[in-house]
Amino acid sequence: MxxxxxxxxxxxxxxxxxxxxxxxxxxxxxxxxxxxxxxxxxxxxxxxxxxxxxxxxxxxxxxxxxxxxxxxTPGKASLLKRHVLLIKQEQQAELNVINAQKNLDELNRRIKLENSIIKGHKRDSLSAARRFNQ
CATH class of the missing domain: 1.10.1660.10 (Multidrug-efflux Transporter Regulator; Chain: A; Domain 2)
Structure with a gap:
């Protein structure tokens, strides 16, 4: 204990x-x-x-x-309700993975852009609109 x-x-x-x-x-x-x-x-x-x-x-x-x-709570009814709760969480977790992958892809795109700027292949922009849409 x-x-x-x-x-x-x-x-x-x-x-x-x-x-x-x-x-x-x-x-x-x-x-x-x-x-x-x-x-x-x-x-x-x-x-x-x-x-x-x-x-x-x-x-x-x-x-x-x-x-x-x-x-x-014993019984099949409670088991089925627990199962539904777990399925709901699984679906949410899958959505979270998809969103995390989108964020990672965007982060990698921005890192690639910064690398291009560092190497002198692209100009640095002070404009947020241009920076995020390059």
């Missing part, structure tokens, strides 16, 4: 963030010791890692909470 500071280091989340998730009842296996301190077992650490993963994807807390509740 880990104290909150130890759990924080293990999952690389701020203590305040973990407290917030705990207040939202997003860590189902969370225990407290006789001094009423939060104690984190391996399952609680797994929940925190899962929450962190979903937050990094940009998943709203409300959907993460829904997913956690569904994980604790």
């Amino acid at each position: 880990l104290k909150i500071s130890e759990a924080s280091k293990k999952v690389d989340l701020p203590v305040a963030t973990i407290r917030y998730y705990a207040e939202l009842n997003m860590i189902p296996s969370l225990k407290r010791n006789i001094d009423n301190q939060r104690m984190f077992d391996d399952e609680a650490i797994c929940w925190l890692k899962g929450i962190k993963f979903f937050r990094e994807l940009g998943m709203p807390l409300s959907e993460i909470r829904e997913y956690i509740v569904l994980c604790q």
